[in-house]
Amino acid sequence: MGPLSDLTVIEMGTLIAGPFCGQILGDFGANVIKIEDPGAGDPMRQWGRSLPKGHSPWWPVIGRNKKSVTLNLRSPEGQAIARTLIGKADVLIENFRPGSMEKWGLTYESLAAANPGLVMARVSGFGQTGPYAKRAGYGLIGEAMGGLRHITGEPDRPPARAGISIGDSLAATHAVMGIMMALHARQRTGRGQVVDAAIYESVLAMMENLITEYDITGYVRERSGSILPGIAPSNVYPAANDEMILIGGNGDTVFRRLAETMGRPDLAADARFVDHAARGRNQAELDEIIADWTRPQALDALLALLEDNGVPCGRVYRAPDMLTDPQFIARQAIVETEHPVFGKIRMQNAFPKLSETPGEVRWPGPALGEHTEAVLAEMAGLDEAKVAALKARGVV
Template sequence: MTDAAAPASAPGPLSDLVVIEMGTLIAGPFCGQILGDFGAEVIKVEDPKVGDPMRQWGRSLPKGLSPWWPVIGRNKKSVGLDLRKPEGQALARELIAGADVVIENFRPGAMEKWGLGYEALSKINPRLIMARVSGFGQTGPYSQRAGYGLIGEAMGGLRYVTGEPDRAPARAGISIGDSLAAMHSVMGILMALHHRERTGQGQVIDAALYESVLAVMENLVTEYDLTGYVRERSGSVLPGIAPSNAYPCRNGEMILIGGNGDNVYARLTEAMGRPDLKDDPKFVSHAARGEHQAELDGIIAEWTSGYALGDLLKLLEDKGVPASRVFRAPDMLEDPQYQAREAIVSVEHPVFGPVRMQNAFPKLSATPGKVRWPGPALGQHTNEVLAARAGCSPERLAELRAAGVI
């Protein structure tokens, strides 16, 4: 079945799950976003006065609102609940008693202080799966330290190898450490759900930021262990992998070319009109090209600088050489591949009107994910959820609101 053939109203594959999201900022909420994209009922519990700080984050605040919140808050229900008050903790336990998953990314010990640790919650809900996201994990000598994404990126090894060799370590431009922790949390949740299907038992997913970064660091540790080599920053190239770099075009534009495989390299030399480069002893093999990487990159850069980006992309496409412009947001919105696969969708927002954002990924043929609504207003679903899941009457809701619990 193709994507186009999937029924538009097909329920997401997680539509039978109830998720209580208690995280803030990025790692916990991105985990909830992914689950919500694929149909889970995600109930986001927030401080009733200020909500998730992501509601205020952004380089600019159009109409006084964060452009980040519609994305990371999408497909969720917002419940304002003060977890520092006993009444709020009691209501949280009511919600969790009927839930499948809890996501939290407070510092280890906070949930226990509120009577919401896994040991207590599993007594009222033995099937509960709890995803705990933190900087250093729930155990170990660093567990009580504050740990944001950049700390996880540093400890996991990513920051050291990112950037130019003669400059300080650079960042990726996004909160990649938080996002990796969120994705590992989702993987853990799905594995735990599979285990629960067979055994009926819930469990804890302990996702540390630094370990989530470490998991994608390829052979960095093993290479050092076997050879003593410490991988260093290398800018836009990977040492020994050539040609694979960003090259200049006319008018200051850049093109990325990946031509390091033998067959692809041969096609690149054909496109360049330089068949001599294919058989040159300095470039004849993968190892030789890696050894003479800088020289080869210089030859290719001299060639690319004579072309406009669009013309060069067409030439390399015709020759079967992987190449791309360096995409920015405007390029994504105009690109035919993005459009054909609906990689970006438009979602109606009550204040902004139509808002464009990335779609739900990956694509499933029978039960695709979907952006059903953007991030909700703070406490928008408090009455609805507490009435349905905690049995609160209108009078009880009014009392809770007057007491500042919701």
């Protein structure tokens, strides 16, 4: 019973941008009813480097805490049933190409006429308006247009990706923020509204001072690899046995502690490194000095030494490290749940943590259409015979 347990959410759409939005709401108790095509369902059910036992390791996460209902939105009967379900919902999420909902007769205006309090979150590549609105907009395009791709990677190589679908996830997270704002406004007005979350704008919102810096100084930020230009020391450094350590010592007092820990207190008084600006100008030289100190040392000993002296540091985590780390364990950042095919599986927990009404992983992604009959009976008043007839016609 999370803080959103009084909300009913209809999730339409596929892959990550819309479904991650539904995942977050479901984690905190919302009754999320996911509408999927009766054929293959959400393509996320087939994603992954491999499909152990014929099932995707992606789907248990992004499909968690949701109910799966199959419904053919391209058929008039399916559209009518969708309209009935949406009429009893608080929130509708969709991430189809703009124009699809309108083509199916599911415009916000018509839906809100029957359900004035409806909040409709529309997640797309470029938003619902503007000359690019109807273009296909995947996350990688939004990441590039929003400025992230150009500044990610090594200076002498083409732009790199983050390694996850960060553009989609950012758009979904901003959509959740918009949903909660719209629900708050509904308490005063009684009316819902449309939340328009574009992937490229969600990425742009994270770009810190990139636009303003150019506007004022003409400086175009470029790829800088593992550093932020002018912020030093703050980098990844080598340790013994080909391991790596991150050290952040760019504050004046922290840098003095780092220099003393290195047995080089003179560095803090050196004109090249005496303050933030000087260290930024001599970043590469300072990084070489620190790397020469870290390179021969064992990672665990190095971490302990720096931690004892109050210098921010850390290892570069991989999945195995996360599963055994005491901080992850103490805060239950990773939880175990039961999957009908895989058995016990682990995944990241609901976040952020709330002290009184925390979120939780109640169940992993359901089987395709697992809740069709129950939901249609409860919300649309359809008995088994009617659902069977719809199945026979390919509507569900």
